[in-house]
Structures are given as C-alpha cells and as structure tokens.
Amino acid sequence: xxxxxxxxxxxxxxGAVIFYKRSVVLAAPFALNLFKNTxxxxxxxxxxxxxxxxxxxxxxxxxxxxxxxxxALGIGISDTLFLMCLQxxxxxxxxxxxxxxxxxxxxxxxxxxxETLAPLAILGGALILGSVLVSSQRGFDVPMPRKDxxxxxxxxxxxxxxxxxxIVMMKPLLNSYPLTLMSAVRMFAGLAILVLAVPFxxxxxxxxxxxxPQPAWKWMFLGTFFGSYLSIISWxxxxxxxxxxxxxxxxxxxxxxxxxxxxxxxxxxxxxxxLLAVGMxxxxxxxxxx
Numbered sequence: 001x002x003x004x005x006x007x008x009x010x011x012x013x014x015g016a017v018i019f020y021k022r023s024v025v026l027a028a029p030f031a032l033n034l035f036k037n038t039x040x041x042x043x044x045x046x047x048x049x050x051x052x053x054x055x056x057x058x059x060x061x062x063x064x065x066x067x068x069x070x071x072a073l074g075i076g077i078s079d080t081l082f083l084m085c086l087q088x089x090x091x092x093x094x095x096x097x098x099x100x101x102x103x104x105x106x107x108x109x110x111x112x113x114x115e116t117l118a119p120l121a122i123l124g125g126a127l128i129l130g131s132v133l134v135s136s137q138r139g140f141d142v143p144m145p146r147k148d149x150x151x152x153x154x155x156x157x158x159x160x161x162x163x164x165x166x167i168v169m170m171k172p173l174l175n176s177y178p179l180t181l182m183s184a185v186r187m188f189a190g191l192a193i194l195v196l197a198v199p200f201x202x203x204x205x206x207x208x209x210x211x212x213p214q215p216a217w218k219w220m221f222l223g224t225f226f227g228s229y230l231s232i233i234s235w236x237x238x239x240x241x242x243x244x245x246x247x248x249x250x251x252x253x254x255x256x257x258x259x260x261x262x263x264x265x266x267x268x269x270x271x272x273x274x275l276l277a278v279g280m281x282x283x284x285x286x287x288x289x290x
Contacts, residue, residue: 006247
C-alpha cells in the first residue's frame with residue numbers, strides 16, 4: 001500500500017504543478033501560497049472532523065512543535081520558494097530541479113540518523129546536476145537569461161532542501177498519530193508563517209488582490225485540491241507505510257509526469273535535449289536511492 005500511495009502522490013503532485021503553473025501567470029507566488037494554504041487547511045480540518053481525528057490536545061508539546069516546525073518549513077517556506085521557481089523556469093525545467101528532492105531526503109537522513117549513503121551517490125548527484133546544466137541550453141526549451149535561470153535553480157534547490165528536511169523531521173512521528181490530523185497541524189503552521197510575514201511583504205497589494213474572486217481561482221483551487229490536500233496526505237502515508245528510500249524514488253517519478261503533462265497541457269515543447277535531461281535526472285535519482 002505504501003508504494004502505491006507514493007506513486008499516487010507523484011501523479012497528484014504532477015497534476016498540481018500544471019495547475020500552479022497556470023496560476024503563477026495570474027497571481028504572485030507568495031499570495032498564491034497564502035491562498036492555497038488557507039483553502040487546504042479548511043479541507044484538512046473538515047476531513048479531520050469527519051474522520052474523528054480531533055485529539056489535538058493529547059499530542060505532547062514536543063511532538064506538536066515538530067509538526068509545526070515541519071509545516072512552517074516544508075509548506076510555508078518551501079512552497080513559496082517552489083512557486084517562485086516555477087514562475088521563473090516553467091514546469092519542465094522546474095521538474096528537473098525537483099530531482100534534488102530525494103537527494104535532500106537522503107542527505108538530511110544521514111545527518112540526523114547517520115544513514116549510510118550509497119557508494120554511487122556521487123555519480124547519481126553528478127547526473128542530476130548535469131541534467132540541470134543540460135536544461136540551461138537553448139535547445140531545451142524557450143530561451144531565458146542566464147541570471148534568471150540560475151536564480152530559479154537556486155530557489156528550486158532551496159525548496160527541495162527545506163521540504164526534504166521537513167519530511168525527515170516528521171518520519172519518527174508518522175506511526176504515532178493520524179495522518180489527516182498531522183497534515184492539518186502542518187498546514188496550520190505553513191499558513192501561520194505566511195500570515196505573520198504579510199505585514200513585511202513588499203507587495204501586499206498582491207495579497208489583497210488574491211482574495212477577490214477572479215478567473216485564477218479555478219486553477220488555484222484545482223492545484224490546492226490535488227497538491228496541498230490529497231497529495232499531502234498520500235505523501236505522508238507513503239513514508240509511513242513503506243521504506244523512505246522507496247517512497248522517495250516513487251515520489252520522484254513526478255519528474256517524468258510533469259514534463260509529459262507540461263507537453264500535453266501547457267504546450268511546452270518536447271525536445272531531444274529535454275528527454276535527455278529528464279533521463280539523466282531520473283537515472284541519477286535511481287542510482288542515489290539504490
């Protein structure tokens with residue numbers, strides 16, 4: 001069941017990325033993240049109530065702080081960085097940067113639990129970095145200024161590092177509490193950190209604008225439903241019911257799904273260079289995890 005849920009997560013996440021790509025054309029990343037976290041929190045809270053997962057006060061303070069910290073880092077900060085990356089790079093290039101997710105999980109697992117890295121990890125990492133370099137070439141997709149490309153890559157790398165650490169923080173707790181309740185607590189923290197940041201955000205107009213009914217709401221809601229509601233529950237469940245390495249590998253198949261979906265629905269060109277980059281990134285991920 002864990003493997004199936006991890007693969008389902010990749011499919012849901014990939015579809016959400018396509019909806020978010022349509023959304024960031026119409027809405028600023030920070031405002032979009034604020035919107036999706038608000039809607040997702042409502043959906044998760046209602047689901048928790050329906051399922052009877054309401055024993056929030058029974059969670060020890062230490063565990064609750066871990067959940068809140070994981071949500072603030074992996075949802076509030078990571079998702080904002082990811083949407084900024086998506087806005088700059090497009091779905092296909094972002095999918096390649098997304099391959100840093102599983103190496104990040106392995107790296108932080110090593111730091112926290114001293115899990116041994118595979119001897120071929122360096123080769124896998126080189127392939128992933130090479131795929132990013134390939135994606136910077138003109139034949140990969142629509143040309144873009146090198147400065148914008150590397151800023152987008154840095155934002156994406158930051159997003160993957162923070163979400164990787166966030167799931168490693170949660171791993172010891174996954175067998176102790178209901179998944180929907182944990183997801184709701186994490187989402188609350190992700191929303192709270194954004195709300196606290198609103199007074200200091202340089203573009204507060206975009207936050208007010210996102211609250212007004214608009215055509216972008218359709219794409220924003222769909223992205224939220226698949227990417228911040230359904231997939232966040234299946235994501236935690238995949239790690240709960242299977243080995244972390246296997247779950248991360250199956251999650252990483254989103255790289256292929258995103259490129260294919262971007263070609264089908266966003267009309268991003270499918271080039272030989274793009275196929276090469278996707279193949280390199282995915283092969284690097286497989287090598288690192290095995």
